[in-house]
Amino acid sequence: MIRLENLTKVFDTPKGAVVAADHINMEVPSGxxxxxxxxxxxxxxxxxxxxxxxxxxxxxKVFIDNQDTTSLDTQTLRRNIGYxxxxxxxxxxxxxEENITIVPRLLGxxxxxxxERARELMHxxxxxxxxxxxxxxxxxxxxxxxxxxxxxxxxxxxxxMLMDEPFGAIDPINRAxxxxxxxxxxxxxxxxxxFVSHDIDEAIKMGDRIAIFRDGHLVQYATPDxxxxxxxxxxxxxxxxxxxxxxxxxxxxxxxxxxSEVETVTQQDSMETALSRIDRSGYQHAIIMVNxxxxxxxxxxxxVAQVSKGRCHDHAQQVPAIxxxxxxxxxxxxLMLANDITWLxxxxxxxxxxxxxxxxAMTHHLGxxxxxxxxxxxxxxxxxxx
Amino acid sequence: xxxxxxxxxxxxxxxxxAFSLGVWGxxxxxxxxxxxxxxxxxxxxxxxxxxxAISGALAIIVAIPLGIxxxxxxxxxxxxxxxxxxxxxxxxxxxxxxxxxxxxxxxxIVPAVFGLFxxxxxxxxxxxxxxxxxxxxxxxxxxxxxxxxxxxxxxxxELPNALYVIFAGIRTALAINIGTxxxxxLIGAGGLGELIFTGIDLYDPVMMLAGAIPTAILAIxxxxxxxxxxxxxxxxxxxxxxxxxx
Numbered sequence: 001m002i003r004l005e006n007l008t009k010v011f012d013t014p015k016g017a018v019v020a021a022d023h024i025n026m027e028v029p030s031g032x033x034x035x036x037x038x039x040x041x042x043x044x045x046x047x048x049x050x051x052x053x054x055x056x057x058x059x060x061k062v063f064i065d066n067q068d069t070t071s072l073d074t075q076t077l078r079r080n081i082g083y084x085x086x087x088x089x090x091x092x093x094x095x096x097e098e099n100i101t102i103v104p105r106l107l108g109x110x111x112x113x114x115x116e117r118a119r120e121l122m123h124x125x126x127x128x129x130x131x132x133x134x135x136x137x138x139x140x141x142x143x144x145x146x147x148x149x150x151x152x153x154x155x156x157x158x159x160x161m162l163m164d165e166p167f168g169a170i171d172p173i174n175r176a177x178x179x180x181x182x183x184x185x186x187x188x189x190x191x192x193x194x195f196v197s198h199d200i201d202e203a204i205k206m207g208d209r210i211a212i213f214r215d216g217h218l219v220q221y222a223t224p225d226x227x228x229x230x231x232x233x234x235x236x237x238x239x240x241x242x243x244x245x246x247x248x249x250x251x252x253x254x255x256x257x258x259x260s261e262v263e264t265v266t267q268q269d270s271m272e273t274a275l276s277r278i279d280r281s282g283y284q285h286a287i288i289m290v291n292x293x294x295x296x297x298x299x300x301x302x303x304v305a306q307v308s309k310g311r312c313h314d315h316a317q318q319v320p321a322i323x324x325x326x327x328x329x330x331x332x333x334x335l336m337l338a339n340d341i342t343w344l345x346x347x348x349x350x351x352x353x354x355x356x357x358x359x360x361a362m363t364h365h366l367g368x369x370x371x372x373x374x375x376x377x378x379x380x381x382x383x384x385x386x
Numbered sequence: 387x388x389x390x391x392x393x394x395x396x397x398x399x400x401x402x403x404a405f406s407l408g409v410w411g412x413x414x415x416x417x418x419x420x421x422x423x424x425x426x427x428x429x430x431x432x433x434x435x436x437x438x439a440i441s442g443a444l445a446i447i448v449a450i451p452l453g454i455x456x457x458x459x460x461x462x463x464x465x466x467x468x469x470x471x472x473x474x475x476x477x478x479x480x481x482x483x484x485x486x487x488x489x490x491x492x493x494x495i496v497p498a499v500f501g502l503f504x505x506x507x508x509x510x511x512x513x514x515x516x517x518x519x520x521x522x523x524x525x526x527x528x529x530x531x532x533x534x535x536x537x538x539x540x541x542x543x544e545l546p547n548a549l550y551v552i553f554a555g556i557r558t559a560l561a562i563n564i565g566t567x568x569x570x571x572l573i574g575a576g577g578l579g580e581l582i583f584t585g586i587d588l589y590d591p592v593m594m595l596a597g598a599i600p601t602a603i604l605a606i607x608x609x610x611x612x613x614x615x616x617x618x619x620x621x622x623x624x625x626x627x628x629x630x631x632x
Contacts, residue, residue, distance in 0.1 A: 078533035079533030093621040094621070102542075
């Protein structure tokens, strides 16, 4: 857990005092990633660097796991905080192994223990230990270097990590890969992480919470979903972008919106059965056909059922698209747009049908949140049909 | 191919030139005259090297810590002015430095070593200072953020990354030093300058060359030696001479 209490930094510049961070109060619960987000010069980096005293706070306190860090000496404090910077900062004079094990060595681990730890970390970041440990940073690509940078910060297993735009200097494709790897790692490691970013998409993807900064003030501190649904003011709203509702699609899983009551036919059913079930359930377009394992194998369009006779098996058409219940809505919407359809069958990891998802259900789910928020201030009736 | 054959041609020409030089040297008796000075050259070369070794070692011992101290952030206010003073120090010709040192310390080895020390000091200090200042701020921040003490930062990160530049300074300084030692003869310190200046005075070119050529060879050898030491000591990751694997 990281807690900041009235953390303030005033820089003395030739033009006078500049308040870089003004009474910042916030708390990051254990095991969560908190993204500090804002335009440049907003105080997010200053706030981050005050935690490990790269920048000395003018006033205020930093608590880590309820311990006031003011009482700790700077070296001890820093050795217990993993630190990753945008420029990576691997030591070019040291091999990868020496770089990774620097903190354990500073802490006085014995050689056997830290060498073992180095191999363990290399496996964690998916780089082959034998191929890389004896090489030098200049021999690695940018993406590999930043993975090593993360491994170095994790070496002594600190409970808390500070990351200053760690993936900012990596090309977009590699960045996405490293972000995914990092999220996967974090699920096991459960570190408490403060993470500076200026990229709203990265923040939504990585953050359990997002803190928006402006001119040295903490403007809003909320979960990504809350933030996108209810930005506090015009600044936050404009910073999130006009497509903020679309960004929420990333955060909602198909299973949150799924309608599990879904009518089906089997391959042996007749077309009359299919038509009657379509009419009974009020489906506009088609009904899903499943096999014995309840896996979707085709669809019977309403128009075909109306004019054909015989078994469903002979008239079924290919399922245009299927979405997994663990996918996010962004993928579901993308599949709908790509196939010109308004609903999708949803399956679990065994490819068994679990339900279906419709455009209407999605807009309703997203809109409900916005309505609830705006309902507090303006009690106008929401615009719903039905 | 044409370039290669050019190289081949050049090599053959060089061989022929060296051979003719040998023939001429033998025919005119220069080589015999040269050999006449061999015992002198041996004795004076050792003296020469001692002067370089003592003054060079003193300069390294003083200059590197001085460069380190000047590069510390707390010294930032004075560092530039101190470097300016040292810069002015180098513009004084070494002969003048030797003359000044003689007027202070008299004749002999001590003023010579002092004069050489002063002439050697600056390049090493300057390169140590620039080398340390040139270490990327990101590295220093990473080192600090990891929890290294200032001394650990210096020893494990800053110095190793500045070492190549520091060694370049030592190479320059010692080359200057060896080239300046002959002047030390003028204030009574010995060295190969004895043959050079006596040769000039007696209008004896062979004697002069018997001093000059070994001086040049010593300079090249010492330079190569320092380069070798740098090659071994500077870590592979920051050593341009040891190319990193791609």
